[in-house]
Amino acid sequence: MFMTETSPNHWCWIPELENLTDIDRRSLAIPPDTSAKLGYSHCHAYVANWTDVLNTGQRPNQSWPTTQCLHGWEFNKSEIPYVTISSEQGWVCDKNNYQATAQSFYFIGSIAGGFIFGWVADRYGRLAATIGTNLLGCITGILAVFARNIVQFTIFRFLAGMAYDNCMMMVYLLVMEYVAPKYRTRMANLSSGLFYTLSMTSLPWIALACNDWKTLGIATSAPMALALLAPLILPESPRWLLGKGRIDEAVQKVVTIARINKKKIPIELINSFKTSFTEDIVEENATIIEVLKRPLLRKAFICMCIDYLCCSVVFDGLVRSIGVLPFNFFVSFTLTSFTELPSLLLVVFLLDKLGRKWLTIICTGLCSITSILTAFTTGYVSLCSAISARLFINMACYTTIQWTAEILPTSVRGSGFSIVHIFGFIGYVLSPYIVYLENIVPGLPLIILGCFIAIATVSTFNIPETTNIDMPHSFEDAEELIRSQKFFDIPCLRKENNDDIKEK
Structure with a gap:
């Protein structure tokens, strides 16, 4: 976003008028356009002998002929104060779809990377997948700054997309496999969530400090090479090693x-x-196909995929529907990113008390209600409903990420974890089309999002509770976990903690 965003306030650059102020240049050379949001054309300029115009003091006349921008564009620096690849290469007007194209290929790369590095994590270890994804992100992120056209940039973004999410999720998985059940929620959410929130709220100001998209690309990609030091700090997962004999x-x-x-x-x-x-x-040669061959595990896995798909659709859809706050681009991004923190703290406090299943059911159910309520209300009530919906979907996303790792056996945990996230990427592809329906029927996107998350509420009932239960090592462990489930299994009401049962 910070490498490609352009100011919506842009117009044709006229070299002959460079000695004028930007406002005077725009007023003199750019024709009005009532269909444009800002009231003037972004893609056309008057055709005139500007030397004569300046000498004679002529004013613009709408009868003058117009032409497309011949010398590039100039952008309002008060909104995006540095050069991005879009402003540098003129990705506006007839090229304004280039940003979306690069972003689409980025998520396509994420889907491909999920399959590849999920397999790597199960075949060669969590540490190998962690190092591989971070190095790929580092190299392709740096190469992207040398792109000279949309084709080159899209290729590098596709390759960088292969690292996206996996570069974080593989080490997340590694940590999850170290930690005892009673510490999993704190470790899984506080470690990643706090640093994720910190990095997201810092990113706009890093971009401003870099003051150039190329510097930003290098500054945010080069540190990923530190993953080479991971073997000096992180030992490979003992669970994975046992699974390999x-x-x-x-x-x-x-x-x-x-x-x-x-x-x-x-x-x-x-x-x-x-x-x-x-x-x-020892299940050395096991693949995710084995999950689909076992009815109990298949049902739970498919429901988890549905859950994460619906959560991703609604998460992205709510962000797009609610829009940014009425501040500048950088402040808005910081404030909306900071909303992750209260969701994270609530998850840490409630997850082990209510359990994965019932916290997800409560959050998705309330998100469904508040999303639909936002569509049918106005003013303060609508605003409060929208904020509440965002809070609930954040909590549901945090819960399902952790829950996914806890229901799969060790030998396919990496690939299964990645496939569930791939369904999340599919959700990111769907959400813009849902939000677009606002142009056809106002309020319809929020109603559809409410129905989507209601589907997640129903599917959650088919996923086993895993709170304070050791993660399954084998397929038999996973199936036994499902068979032993009780419908109303609320951890804070259990008579005996499952950790004690395991120790016995």
């Missing part, structure tokens, strides 16, 4: 973690574990 390596990782935490694992416990470990839980 690499027992000694898994034990060594756990011993290393214990040493850093100033704990000591008795040698007798290690020997007992090695003796009791059986090859039955």
Whole structure:
């Protein structure tokens, strides 16, 4: 966005008038256009001998002939105060679809990357996928600043899209597989959510400090090369190593973690574990196809895909429908990004008490009601409904991201996790078309979004509760998790914590 955005306040550049102020240039050379939002043409200028016009003091006459912009455009610097690729290469008027084209290919790349790096995570490890995605994002992000046309830029954005989400989600998955059930919610949400909120609210001011789209592209891409240092800090997931039958390596990782935490694992416990470990839980060649072959797991997985698809459609649709705040571009982005924080804190506080299932049902149900209510109300009530809908969908998104990792067995967790996110990307593709319906029937997009998230509410009933339950290692563990479910399983009302059951 900060590399491609252009000011809507732009007009043809007339070199002969460069000694005039920008307002005088626009008033003299640009014809009025009542159909344009700002009242003047963005793509045409009068044809005149500007030297004679300046010498004789003529004023513009609507009978003068007009032509398309021949020397490029000039942009209102008070809105976007630096050069973007769109303003540099003139991606306006008949080229105003170039930004959308590059963005579309970016998400197509995300879909391709989800399949590829999900497979890499399950085949070669979470650490390999984390390093691979970050390096791909680093290299292609830097190469994009050297693009000289839309084709080159789109290719680099497609490749950068392959890294998008996966560069964060693979290390998220790695951390999830380290952490005991009672700490998962805090670790999964606070670690990623706080830093995500911090980076998003900082991004506009980084862009302003860079003051050029090329500098911004390098500044936001180069740090991803630090992923090369990950093996010095992050050990590979012991769960994944066990799934591959690499027992000694898994034990060594756990011993290393214990040493850093100033704990000591008795040698007798290690020997007992090695003796009791059986090859039955090794599923080295398992693929996501195995999930679809098992009815119980297939049903839960499909419902999770539906959940995330609906949440993504509604999340993006609400952002587009509500619009930005009545401030400048950079302040608006910062403030709307900061709304993630209260959603995050509420999720951390409520998720382990109400559980994944019932918190999602409550949030999606309330989001459905408030979205529809926004369409049928005005003024203060409509504003409060819109803000509430955004809050509820944020909470639902945070919950489903964590929940996805908790229902899949270790051997396909990476690829399954990526596929669920691919359904989210599909949602991002659908939402602009839904929002466009506002031009046909006012309020219709919000009603459709409310119906979409209601579908997620219904599908959530078919997903097993995972609060305070260890993540399944094998397919049998995952199916047993589903079979043992109770409909009204609310963690804060359980008589005995599942962690205690596991220890017994």
